[in-house]
Amino acid sequence: MAESEPNWDWYRSFLQVLETGSLSAAGRRLGLAQPTVGRHIDGLEAALGLKLFTRSSDGFSPTDAACELRSFAAHLAATEAALRRVASGHGSGVRGTVRVTASEVVGVEVLPPILAALHEKHPELTIELVLSNEADDLLRRESDIAVRMFRPVQEVLVAKRIGGIEVGLHAHERYLARYGVPTSMDELSRHSIIGFDQENAFVRSIQEKCRALTRNYFAFRADSHLAQLSAIRAGLGIGFCQTQLAARDQSLVRVLQHEFSLTMDTWIVMHEDLRSSARYAVTFEALAAGLKAYIQGESSFPLQD
Incomplete structure (x- = not known):
């Protein structure tokens, strides 16, 4: 391996090229010029001493080495995103970013009025909503709070059954x-x-x-x-x-x-390390109150004070 250490921008470009299969598409997602993404890939390959992609007229095909590195780069991305969310919340009041994951139907049909009321009450709070029927890993901070249709088993998670x-x-x-x-x-x-x-x-x-x-x-x-x-x-x-x-x-x-x-048993879940933070606690309780109202068939989704 080369002595120079890869920087995070190179890994970010690597992940996007993996997902899109081309430098231009990765550049559009990242807001970067195609040559810049190309330099990132070249730099990462040189630093790691590995061939990560096979170039062809059809685009960039990942090598076996790139496929093995995918999960590690994804973990870096999740950690970097969590770091930014934590940093965004420092200061007085309820402010900063909270990343919520829920199933497609719950995220599209149920949560919007709950989140709208939450934002009206706390306008400095930013919500990132991830629609997925897969269970994001809260331990690796891929999300901060999850709405799940099963009881979590990890002891380090705070879980509340809604109904x-x-x-x-x-x-x-x-x-x-x-x-x-x-x-x-x-x-x-x-x-x-x-x-x-x-x-x-x-x-x-x-x-x-x-x-x-x-x-x-x-x-x-x-x-x-x-x-x-x-x-x-x-x-x-x-x-x-x-x-x-x-x-x-x-x-x-x-x-x-x-x-x-x-x-379907419904739970709100977050990592126990987050419960002392105002923005996570407020969001957690708002989701719990709103989903309970939904389950009980109430026409509106109240927020708890």
């Missing part, structure tokens, strides 16, 4: 007017069912309720929960939807309520 979000089968009234309302689970075979493409824990929980609901059963498949929700609203078929969310829209009708129901 259970019920999921049922729903369809748009336009679809039901055209194809009828199923009166039993067996009748679902005559309907267009909206479901998942890849198996996951939620799919397996669905199959425990009805073994017939396999991938081949679905007329519309998408791993995005938002895409499934949009398909239900468009009248494409019968799909899985949070009952509290469907209750907001009178055109969405629940079917087979007594035959099919799932409950």
Whole structure:
């Protein structure tokens, strides 16, 4: 390895080239000129004594060495981002940046009014919202606070159970007017069912309720929960939807309520080292209060004083 140490800008460029496959695309994301990104890659390769990319007319293809370094560079990125968030909050009052992660549907359909009220009360607070159905690592500070549908097991995490979000089968009234309302689970075979493409824990929980609901059963498949929700609203078929969310829209009708129901345990989680910081504590409690109101079917999401 060369004696010169790589700087963080080189690793940032490395990650973006890995994700985009080109210098120009990486430069656009970073706000840098293409030659600058190229110099960063050249400098990192020289400093590490490794070939990280194979150049071709199709772009930059990562070598085996680059693939092995990806996770370490990603950890550096998470640490650097967490450092900036911590630094942003120093000063009096509730101020600075808090990074929140939640599932697609909760992040798009449920959290915005909660976060809007939070920002109105604390205008110097900045929220970064990450939409992901994967569990970000709070121990590595990929996020500060997470809304999760399972109980965390790490002892160093502060976790608060909010309650259970019920999921049922729903369809748009336009679809039901055209194809009828199923009166039993067996009748679902005559309907267009909206479901998942890849198996996951939620799919397996669905199959425990009805073994017939396999991938081949679905007329519309998408791993995005938002895409499934949009398909239900468009009248494409019968799909899985949070009952509290469907209750907001009178055109969405629940079917087979007594035959099919799932409950997703809902938790708010953060690292215990953050609870002494005002901005994390305020955000944590606001999310807890807002989600509890949502679960209880309240029309507004109050903030706790």
